[in-house]
Amino acid sequence: MDDAIITVSLGDRSYDIFLGTGVGPLFQEWVTRSFRGTPAFIVTDRTVFSIYEDDLRKWLSGIPHEILPLPPGEEEKHWETVQAIYSFLARKGAGRDSLVVAFGGGVVGDLAGFAAATFLRGIPFVQVPTTLLSQVDSSVGGKTGFNLAEGKNLVGAFHQPRAVFIDPGFLLTLDDRNLRAGMAEIAKCAFAGVPSLLETMEARSGKWREMSGDAWIRVIREAVSFKVSVVERDEKEASARRILNLGHTIGHAMEQASGYGRFLHGEAVAMGLAWEAIFSRRQGVGPPGLERRVIDLLLGFGFSLDDPAVPDPAIAAAIGMDKKKVVSDIDMPLLTGAGSCALQRIPVSLLREDLPAIREELRGIVRDRAGAVGRETAWPSTEEDVPMPLPGPGDAWPSIASLERRVVVNPRDLGAMIALSEAYRRAGNLAGAWETIKEVLEQSPSSASAQRIAREVEREMKEVLPGVGESPSPLLEEVVILEEGAFELRPADRQSDVGWRRADAYGTRGPTGEPASPPGEISPEAAAPVRTVTMATLYWNQGRREEAIRMIDEILQGNPRDPRALAWREAHLGKRPEAEGEKTVFSLNAFLKKIMKEFGYDVSRHH
Numbered sequence: 001m002d003d004a005i006i007t008v009s010l011g012d013r014s015y016d017i018f019l020g021t022g023v024g025p026l027f028q029e030w031v032t033r034s035f036r037g038t039p040a041f042i043v044t045d046r047t048v049f050s051i052y053e054d055d056l057r058k059w060l061s062g063i064p065h066e067i068l069p070l071p072p073g074e075e076e077k078h079w080e081t082v083q084a085i086y087s088f089l090a091r092k093g094a095g096r097d098s099l100v101v102a103f104g105g106g107v108v109g110d111l112a113g114f115a116a117a118t119f120l121r122g123i124p125f126v127q128v129p130t131t132l133l134s135q136v137d138s139s140v141g142g143k144t145g146f147n148l149a150e151g152k153n154l155v156g157a158f159h160q161p162r163a164v165f166i167d168p169g170f171l172l173t174l175d176d177r178n179l180r181a182g183m184a185e186i187a188k189c190a191f192a193g194v195p196s197l198l199e200t201m202e203a204r205s206g207k208w209r210e211m212s213g214d215a216w217i218r219v220i221r222e223a224v225s226f227k228v229s230v231v232e233r234d235e236k237e238a239s240a241r242r243i244l245n246l247g248h249t250i251g252h253a254m255e256q257a258s259g260y261g262r263f264l265h266g267e268a269v270a271m272g273l274a275w276e277a278i279f280s281r282r283q284g285v286g287p288p289g290l291e292r293r294v295i296d297l298l299l300g301f302g303f304s305l306d307d308p309a310v311p312d313p314a315i316a317a318a319i320g321m322d323k324k325k326v327v328s329d330i331d332m333p334l335l336t337g338a339g340s341c342a343l344q345r346i347p348v349s350l351l352r353e354d355l356p357a358i359r360e361e362l363r364g365i366v367r368d369r370a371g372a373v374g375r376e377t378a379w380p381s382t383e384e385d386v387p388m389p390l391p392g393p394g395d396a397w398p399s400i401a402s403l404e405r406r407v408v409v410n411p412r413d414l415g416a417m418i419a420l421s422e423a424y425r426r427a428g429n430l431a432g433a434w435e436t437i438k439e440v441l442e443q444s445p446s447s448a449s450a451q452r453i454a455r456e457v458e459r460e461m462k463e464v465l466p467g468v469g470e471s472p473s474p475l476l477e478e479v480v481i482l483e484e485g486a487f488e489l490r491p492a493d494r495q496s497d498v499g500w501r502r503a504d505a506y507g508t509r510g511p512t513g514e515p516a517s518p519p520g521e522i523s524p525e526a527a528a529p530v531r532t533v534t535m536a537t538l539y540w541n542q543g544r545r546e547e548a549i550r551m552i553d554e555i556l557q558g559n560p561r562d563p564r565a566l567a568w569r570e571a572h573l574g575k576r577p578e579a580e581g582e583k584t585v586f587s588l589n590a591f592l593k594k595i596m597k598e599f600g601y602d603v604s605r606h607h
């Protein structure tokens with residue numbers, strides 16, 4: 001596993017980003033310790049809530065809380081929704097020390113963050129981002145806000161969260177289109193400043209959906225670390241932070257010109273990246289050929305890079321409307337290399353005039369490429385569209401309940417069905433796995449991951465019942481796929497005794513065998529103000545052992561009998577410190593023994 005803490009060092013606004021599978025228990029521990037006794041106000045959206053209600057309630061057990069599920073979607077990111085959050089906070093008695101928890105995608109994060117920034121002149125908030133885009137981008141850096149009819153994100157505030165909890169497990173229930181949209185922001189980071197991430201993404205090419213949980217963590221970590229490094233240099237976007245707008249000048253214009261809702265934000269950013277790569281080269285800034293690399297990568301992810309329904313003049317007009325305009329010029333990040341960009345002041349008129357030529361060139365490149373690969377570039381077919389972010393061995397998964405709910409909400413959601421089938425299989429519920437994967441194969445017979453899971457289920461069934469497959473049972477014939485054999489279905493009630501659980505990835509990890517994080521990832525000085533046993537384990541696993549021990553000692557200073565901290569010390573250092581309480585017991589015993597001996601009292605008898 002590759003869990004990490006990334007510290008955002010912003011003086012007294014510093015905070016930690018916790019990244020790993022199974023962050024729920026860590027979130028619970030963090031909130032319990034940081035905001036003991038004060039209620040947490042959860043802002044989420046109805047889709048996320050419908051999928052994760054049980055998990056959320058579990059993580060919130062023992063924490064006084066109120067939950068506000070908002071209607072989902074970008075079209076809800078307006079002033080009325082912000083007002084609804086204010087009234088929720090006011091009605092439920094939120095105070096200055098209350099905690100707002102943004103649990104959802106970027107829309108929830110921006111809205112809840114803005115409400116937290118302004119309610120009672122600012123109250124604390126944490127982000128639990130559940131979409132890829134919000135995990136790699138919007139939850140980090142403290143930008144919050146909402147849209148006006150006149151433009152996107154025109155009202156906003158900078159308000160840094162107190163912590164961010166990123167769990168790639170949430171991506172398993174995210175639909176493919178939104179998952180892909182998040183890839184655009186990762187590609188942006190790669191092109192803007194992380195050449196190694198660019199290489200990783202290019203190596204994945206069209207197979208990005210097959211990434212394991214660990215691979216997701218690594219990719220997310222690189223993207224987030226890059227964003228953090230930029231935010232640390234320029235928190236309020238005075239200058240350097242604008243490089244994060246790579247792809248956004250034209251991307252935002254596309255979104256606005258097409259009417260919000262036609263493209264997801266990430267889809268528009270993907271278009272923007274391609275168009276701006278061509279513009280960079282046309283300006284003589286980017287090396288020749290780089291634009292093809294950008295376009296290749298984005299097409300490989302399955303993005304459409306143009307929409308003929310949006311005319312040049314509409315895009316041109318929208319560029320002038322972008323709030324990032326500086327009078328008639330804009331500070332625009334231009335690509336200078338594969339993994340580097342630089343801000344340049346560009347006259348809006350120059351960019352507007354260049355749009356038709358950029359578009360023409362883009363079409364030419366896409367045509368060439370389609371010819372080369374022998375097919376039209378468009379949205380991938382249904383079979384290809386089956387998302388496959390299946391975690392690797394040992395990774396935590398979303399709960400079966402959450403996947404089941406997603407399938408109930410959308411029975412055609414093949415990605416969720418594949419994940420559910422795999423979840424059943426891991427739980428030992430081979431019957432459930434079989435039924436589910438059979439459904440997928442009916443809808444998408446050539447889905448590679450469905451085929452793989454079906455074969456795996458088949459193999460396991462044969463292991464459990466060795467005679468199975470040799471003489472097909474008529475009763476079971478209907479469940480047979482792949483014409484390989486018949487199966488007797490094992491009862492589904494074995495779920496609890498098989499190694500299925502949404503693991504507390506941090507709490508259960510041993511002290512060894514953990515790859516050390518790149519140096520500088522955890523800054524001891526900027527360590528979280530809250531000390532928890534789970535965090536100590538995480539620090540320990542990242543090689544920061546002194547820091548971990550110090551953290552445990554501090555916990556024990558606060559509560560010398562803290563059983564987890566005592567057990568931690570014993571497990572990691574092989575010794576149990578003499579706790580204050582134990583000292584007292586010891587000295588009381590000694591005292592009693594002494595008076596028994598000296599004065600002949602019998603203190604053992606109960607009266």
Ligand SMILES: NC(=O)c1ccc[n+]([C@@H]2O[C@H](COP(=O)([O-])OP(=O)(O)OC[C@H]3O[C@@H](n4cnc5c(N)ncnc54)[C@H](O)[C@@H]3O)[C@@H](O)[C@H]2O)c1
Pocket residue numbers: 045046047048051072073074077104105106107108110130131132133134137138139140141142143144153170171172173174175178181265266
């Ligand atoms: N603040 C910033 O720095 C920043 C940066 C980039 C983007 N943004 C903003 O982020 C927003 C886009 O964010 P987004 O793409 O996350 O959109 P979103 O919040 O609308 O989420 C997309 C959809 O996915 C659903 N969803 C969320 N998590 C899910 C899960 N785990 N499983 C299943 N469904 C899930 C949501 O209900 C929603 O329908 C835009 O408003 C954009 O302006 C902000």
